[in-house]
Amino acid sequence: MNIAEDKMASTESNSPSAPGEKQSVSPSQHTDLTESTSSENFQADTLRKFSYSELAEATNSFSNSVCLGGGTFGIVYRGCLPIGDFAVKKLYYTGDGQHIEEFENRINVIGMARHRHLVSLIGYCCEEYDRLLVLEFVPNRSLRFHLRDAERRSKLKWSKRMKIAIGSAKGLKYLHEYCEPKIIHGGIKSDNILLDRNFEPKVADFGLAILLEGYDAARIYVDSNISDLEKISELDIYSFGVTLLELITGRKIYEDEYIVKWARPLIIKRGSINVDYNSLVDSTLKGEYDQSEMERIIYCIAASVYRPWKLRPRMRQILKALEGVISHKELWIEYELITGRRNKDIVNWARPLMIKGDSINVDYDGLVDSTLKGQYDQSEVERIIYCIAASIYTPSSKLRPKMGQILKALEGLIPHQQLWAVEGSSEDFEAHGPRKFIFGELLFATDHFSNKNLIRIGDFGNVYEGILPNGEMVAIKKLRYFDEQPEEEFENQIMAVGKVRHPNLVRLIGYCCEGYLKFLVLEFIPNKSLGFHLSDTESRSNLKWSTRMKIAIESAKGLEYLHEHYPHSQIKANDIFLDENFTPKIVDFWHAEFFPKTDPRRISADRKEASIYTDLKISDSQSIFDRSEIYSFGVVLLELITGRRNKDIVNWARPLIIKGDSINVDYDGLVDSTLKGQYDQSEVERIIYCIAASIYTPSSKLRPKMGQILEALEGLIPHQQLWAVEGN
Numbered sequence: 001m002n003i004a005e006d007k008m009a010s011t012e013s014n015s016p017s018a019p020g021e022k023q024s025v026s027p028s029q030h031t032d033l034t035e036s037t038s039s040e041n042f043q044a045d046t047l048r049k050f051s052y053s054e055l056a057e058a059t060n061s062f063s064n065s066v067c068l069g070g071g072t073f074g075i076v077y078r079g080c081l082p083i084g085d086f087a088v089k090k091l092y093y094t095g096d097g098q099h100i101e102e103f104e105n106r107i108n109v110i111g112m113a114r115h116r117h118l119v120s121l122i123g124y125c126c127e128e129y130d131r132l133l134v135l136e137f138v139p140n141r142s143l144r145f146h147l148r149d150a151e152r153r154s155k156l157k158w159s160k161r162m163k164i165a166i167g168s169a170k171g172l173k174y175l176h177e178y179c180e181p182k183i184i185h186g187g188i189k190s191d192n193i194l195l196d197r198n199f200e201p202k203v204a205d206f207g208l209a210i211l212l213e214g215y216d217a218a219r220i221y222v223d224s225n226i227s228d229l230e231k232i233s234e235l236d237i238y239s240f241g242v243t244l245l246e247l248i249t250g251r252k253i254y255e256d257e258y259i260v261k262w263a264r265p266l267i268i269k270r271g272s273i274n275v276d277y278n279s280l281v282d283s284t285l286k287g288e289y290d291q292s293e294m295e296r297i298i299y300c301i302a303a304s305v306y307r308p309w310k311l312r313p314r315m316r317q318i319l320k321a322l323e324g325v326i327s328h329k330e331l332w333i334e335y336e337l338i339t340g341r342r343n344k345d346i347v348n349w350a351r352p353l354m355i356k357g358d359s360i361n362v363d364y365d366g367l368v369d370s371t372l373k374g375q376y377d378q379s380e381v382e383r384i385i386y387c388i389a390a391s392i393y394t395p396s397s398k399l400r401p402k403m404g405q406i407l408k409a410l411e412g413l414i415p416h417q418q419l420w421a422v423e424g425s426s427e428d429f430e431a432h433g434p435r436k437f438i439f440g441e442l443l444f445a446t447d448h449f450s451n452k453n454l455i456r457i458g459d460f461g462n463v464y465e466g467i468l469p470n471g472e473m474v475a476i477k478k479l480r481y482f483d484e485q486p487e488e489e490f491e492n493q494i495m496a497v498g499k500v501r502h503p504n505l506v507r508l509i510g511y512c513c514e515g516y517l518k519f520l521v522l523e524f525i526p527n528k529s530l531g532f533h534l535s536d537t538e539s540r541s542n543l544k545w546s547t548r549m550k551i552a553i554e555s556a557k558g559l560e561y562l563h564e565h566y567p568h569s570q571i572k573a574n575d576i577f578l579d580e581n582f583t584p585k586i587v588d589f590w591h592a593e594f595f596p597k598t599d600p601r602r603i604s605a606d607r608k609e610a611s612i613y614t615d616l617k618i619s620d621s622q623s624i625f626d627r628s629e630i631y632s633f634g635v636v637l638l639e640l641i642t643g644r645r646n647k648d649i650v651n652w653a654r655p656l657i658i659k660g661d662s663i664n665v666d667y668d669g670l671v672d673s674t675l676k677g678q679y680d681q682s683e684v685e686r687i688i689y690c691i692a693a694s695i696y697t698p699s700s701k702l703r704p705k706m707g708q709i710l711e712a713l714e715g716l717i718p719h720q721q722l723w724a725v726e727g728n
Contacts (some may be wrong), residue, residue, distance in 0.1 A: 047111040048123035052130055055079065055088050062090065071191060073208045078137065086122055087138075091131040091208075100126050107133075110207040113179050116716040117171030119194060119204040138202050143247070144190035150284055153250050156199075158289035161247050162322075164201045165297055168193050168243070169319040170716060171203040172236060176315045178708055178717075183207045188239040190246050237312045241304025244297050250282030260305055267302055270376075273332055296321055296328040303331035316564075325503070325561075330403045347392060354389055360420055383409055383416040390419035402499060434498035435510030435521070436491075442466065442476055442512055442519055449478065460588065465524065473524040474509060478517070487513045497590040504558030506577065506587045525585050530636075531573035531645070537674060540643050543582075545679035548640050549713075551576065551584045552687055556710040558586045559633060563706050570632040573639050630703045634694025637687050643672030650695055657692055663723055686712055686719045693722035 058079035059066050068076040074091040103126050111121045125132040143164060146152045175183045185192075185206045194202045245259055246252075253259050266280040267273060275298055281289065300318050313321075313331050321328040353367040354360060362385055368376065387406045394400050401409075401419050409416040445466035446453050456463035461479040468474055494511045501507065512519040530551060533539040555576055576584045638653055639645055646652070656670040657663060665688055671679065690709050697703050704712075704722050712719040 047107065047121060048134070050123050050125045050132070050134055052125050052127045052132070054081075055125055055132055055134070058086075059088055062088075071205070073205060079134075083122075085137045087135045089133040089135060091133065103131060110183070113175060113183060113206065114718045114721055115171055115174045115711070117167045117200070117202055118174065118206060119202045133208075135204075136202075138194040138196050138204075140195040140197055140199065142191050142204075143193040143195060143201070143243075146195070147190060147246055147250055148252065150250075153282065154284040156284075158285060158293070160199045162290070162293050162297075163199060164193065164195070165244055165247060166319070166322050167201040168203055169240070169315060169322055170711075171201070171206075172240060173315045173319050174711065174717065175203075175206055176236070178705065178711070185236050185239075188236055188243060190243050193243065237304045237315065237318070240315070240318070241301045244301050245305070248281055248294065248297055248301075250284060263301075264306060267298060268306060273299060273302055273329075292324075296324065299328040299331050307332070325557075327404065327407065329407050350388075351393060354385055355393055360386060360389055360417075383412065386416040386419050394420070434494050434508050437510050437512040437519070437521060439512055439514045439517065439519075441468075442521070444469075445474065446476055458588075463522075466521075473526075475506075475522040475524045477520040477522060479519065490518060493590075500562070500589070502558055502561040504554045504584055504586060505561070505589060506585045508590070520590075522587070523585070525577035525579050525587075527578040527580060527582065529574045530576040530578060530584065530640070533578070534573060534639055534643055534645055540672065541674040543674075545675055545683070547582045549680070549683050549687075550582065551578070552637055552640060553710070553713045555584045555586065555636070556633070556706060556713055558584070559629065560706045560710050562586070562589055563629065570628050571636055572632065573636050573645070576636070630694045630706065630709070631700070633706070633709070634691045637691050638695070641671055641684060641687055641691075643674060653691075654696060657688060658696055663689060663692055663720075686715065689719035689722050697723070 056062060058081050059077040062075075062077055066078045068078055068087065070076070074089045077088045077090065079086050079088045104124075107121070107124050107126075114120060119138060120136040121133060122136060123134040125134070146156055172185065172188065175185060183206055185203070187205060188203070192204045192206075194204050196202060242253070242260060245263055249259070249263065251259050251262070256262070263280060266276045275295070277291070277294070280298075281287075281294065300313075300321055303313050304318065317326065317331060320326045321331055350367060353363045362382070364378065364381070367385075368381060387401075387409055390401050391406065405414070405419060408414045409419055443449070445468055446464040449464055453465045454462060455465050455475065461477050464476045464478070466474045466476045490511075490513050494508070497508050506525060507523040508520060509523060510521040512521070533543055555571070559571060571586065575586055575588050577587055578584055635650065638649055642649065642653065644652070653670060656666045665685070667681070667684070670688075671677075671684060690704075690712055693702075693704050694709065708717065708722065711717045712722055
């Protein structure tokens, strides 16, 4: 697990055992449990309790010939049993007075963590003062082993490094957010990122700190500015930033000076990200890397290591930035850049130096940090000042710019002057937030809302196809409003919806408000809805399995984002539209913003689908809409794999999925016949477990979170662990 590379290099050879020693297992016999002797065999069961004698026999009495190395927590040996190859970690002395029951309780917490990018715990041994862990064997050593040698490092091509960064972040995100109780690694470092045969990363040694008393994480990876143990999750963020720095530079932690100190001037200049790629990036890459991906990692490093700990991002933000789902540049926020001041009254102090009346009028000598001695670019300072003014001194919070607008202004991509607005003048934001259209523009775009352009009729309004003067195709939704709503209230709702951006959500382009008439101008999605394709046999037969799996996974991505950023109630097959590449885009997620649950239109729409998409078992003390997102998505997945859309689909499918309390699937009776058996059964099984956990779990409290469903669909966590019955 935590492998001492020098030791490992000498012991992991193909040479025979020394005379008189029992023959050790040849490395060629060893198998990655993730690839042949699958670790899923162990994940579905409880942890196995081994005897000390079993493990001694499997490791040739813990012989040096099978020693993989030593680390913070103990010494690791390679072992072999009939179940396959594994690693045995012999923990260092765990302190007086730790009872077996206490140790086993802690072990069970660690054993519950199962993810593709975590090293799996198979079992343990606890006898007297001996404490041993039996772990998945990962054959390709640690990230540190590959980084410390120039020749090995040169074989770590950029695609592998990016895969390692993203996969490791996925494992850490799982630990931080989906484990109950939450597990903070407390010692993430390049030694603790192991690589399988395909260079997929697996995070090791997570949770082991709770097994040892008085554990102190490796200090070179820990931010010395953090002393409050309640903030220990920030340690993982900082440590992961240091690990990413090792990954892209190839440098050791200490090489003349501490890597974090060495890299700072190569990344940050005068408070801004300004990278010296030639000096920073590992020379063994020979310039062969994707600069946009490299930039993502560098921003993650800067935000994790160089920002004050209270301002550091969470692991989920780092992961999304690495994947390109969110702008990586938003992770880095200018920190009291210009003034160099840190006093509590800085906001009031600076106002008269920036603003006269309602206008920006700057006293540069009084405002800008005197230690710069006038050595700055005034146009760049002016950009920052307008961003400050728009963020802090704008009289109404609804007029403040979005982070994306601030970023563009700082980079000089848009005129910074337009960020500054006073009460009543939101026009400056229209070009960069949702655009405000006039009614005449929409009339022209839809040929006066002609029936030939009508593409959807709904409880909340009809949708028309339209063409803007610039040739852009849009969908224009004419909302059904019964009462006149103040324009200011409607625009506040629009601004809230406009902030919601994700590749799997339909984008709000603009709006129109003319008295009783309210319109939304939306991204046009050409390929109709999932409901449309499932309702027609011919269209359904064109939905090949790979397309259906893509729809399932990417719809879950959109819903996970919504759950984090925006209130949402139910999802239906008719709410998932498909673009020209059959990429799903969720529509109508804004109904919670425009139509409260008591609104007649919302009640009408939800009642129509209640028997299909709503869990009617939820008690009367709860709103029927609470916790319904997971249930309704389970129904959508059921429709997706069966091709059925009848109202009794949930009851119809149950005996085909569940026997007693167990999952036991009748694939022939369940799966859509138009697929003609052309599907990946392991992927269908993942979806079925997600369906069962979302719909048939006897208590809504036991349903998984959307993030867990997504990770199960992607195969990142064992899907079997989603299925729970009462008390399990």
